[in-house]
Amino acid sequence: MAQLEYKELLDAGVHFGHLTRKWDPRMAPFIFMEKNGIHILDLNKTLGCLDEACNAIKGIVRSGRKIMFVATKKQAQEIVSEEARRLKMPYVTDRWLGGMLTNFQTVRKSIKKMGTIDKLLKDEVTVKALAKRERLMMSRDKEKMERVLGGITELTRLPAALFIVDVKREHIAVAEAQRLGIPVFAMCDTNSNPDLVDFPIPANDDAYKSIALITLAIGKAIEEGLMERKQDKDDARLAEEEEAKRLADEEEAKEAAKVAAKYEKED
Template structure:
């Protein structure tokens, strides 16, 4: 992924903010100056924040979680639909359906309705309907496709949201905050950056500006997906080799050798804990990248450890790490972690689909 230069952002008009009278004071750290009654965004901060956001998006994509892109404004919808479709991620470009995240179970029912209409057309049931009924079903199918077609493969809540213009998509922001879903966003000078986890200060009105930022973001997602694919391909041959390889019989050691090993044994035991690899805790619904980082730092690195942890202790860890995570409800996390530790991924997925943000 090629790093974007300040000159490229300047040529695309990413630095143009809104009129000074329309500004949000919380955007002051990202504003460079005022010129002719218009605020100018500091592009050096834009580059730094874009790199930070890209790194986080890359990790989420590599973990296998979906990133939902939201852009319903005229200038952005075609650009977002075109670029996001190439990386096979869900997107909303027509209208944000209320309860898209907080009432995800109902939204999934609408998507399943669309799939059932497709089955009717394949098995011939559709042709048995009257002309009027066929017309009504076709209209319903077209409406569902327009509003929900891009999220038809999203079977669970997304791992993150990417929003263009947080003022316009304020309902999406509120729903994501309620469910502790990380928010990435292009934030203009008239928006409030306090609710956004990864702020990208930029002009969210010009199509050129949106195009260059979306290009960088989707490249990062594509890189994360390719890393995941490469990792899976490298793991497949190893698994086959392990299956084929028969365990060799251990030779009987001489008494002298046994005595030497007995002396070296404590060293091996001391090194073992350091090799413990951390599991991807973000697969537990309700745990975002920042929450996972705080939990791992506290010594809870694996699904098995999280399954045995006390919800109140986890709450204390999160609150100490950041006041912004104090509202999280970790009650169901040990239960989810137990299913993950036991390899019951289908059961975990079904449970997550039937709950809202991991809260029972």
């Protein structure tokens, strides 16, 4: 993974924390200093934590599992959803439904219902048979479901890990992941509790540029993990083909030896 430079972090405002009166004392190890009543994060710690998080995420993705992106704050929604879609990973950027992880089977039923409504609305014969009010209500239900569940329609089982922007805002998602033993990677500002997550990344979780920089770094790690997984599959397939060829050659050699032995006896 390409290491981020300090200048990139500074330009994106990753080092800016909250007002000192709003801080969480558990973030003290990640704070460099106080300036004009604002805490400044230690970028050395940010880079170290980000590197550790990216290596762990790469390993998870390489094993063929999914990372769920969670970011419902306005300034994070666009960049997070775009990156998740690019990587074909599940994401939640509108609203976190309580029980999205702990009551996953019920959520799957809602996704199935959304798919059923979508099929009905695409069927011209069925649509014409519906009253205008019914058609309108179905369309509204579908739009509402797509906003909330659109990012997880392809998720058939629980994700292997969560990447979260703003631990305080997404506290329900963090609590559900903790309950299920799902590791959490999260951007933690100076008002957050880093002890709640497995891989805290000390960073400004309010500025768009800061969120984008960290999210793209995580996305790069996922992309590398996917490429390594593809390479592993190609290597395994090549090894299987070579083994099959070797066995075929051995079998052919045995048959040739049998034929030769037969002619020797006849002579």
